[in-house]
Amino acid sequence: MPKLRAKSSPTRVPVPTAAARAVVDHGFIPVRAKLIEVAAFLDRVERHGTAGDFRCAALREAAELLVDGRPERARRILEKLSDPTREPEVVSSGKAALGAWRPDAVALKK
Secondary structure (H helix, E strand, O other): OOOOOOOOOOOOOOOOHHHHHHHHHHHHHHHHHHHHHHHHHHHHHHOOOOOHHHHHHHHHHHHHHHHHOOOOOHHHHHHOOOOOOOOOOOOOOOOOOOOOOOOOOHHHHH
């Protein structure tokens, strides 16, 4: 005698509210443009052989955080690009901000 299968309930996909759709409607095109701009920048630095620069490496590492599925991406990316040291410099290097932490910066100061 064949086994009877229990009826499975259909999976319900939540319908986004108008406010939730508005977030995507308002922000998608500008964010899309920024993502393409990042990709174009990385293509340029690769063509010119400078993809190994610590700032480019930092961008690639930070970009991995965009797709890891974990929350607080903006905070984690900012921390990834920021100086993790706690002690102030004894003597300021006088240089402008570079936009990414240079892991060997401590060694360069000595």
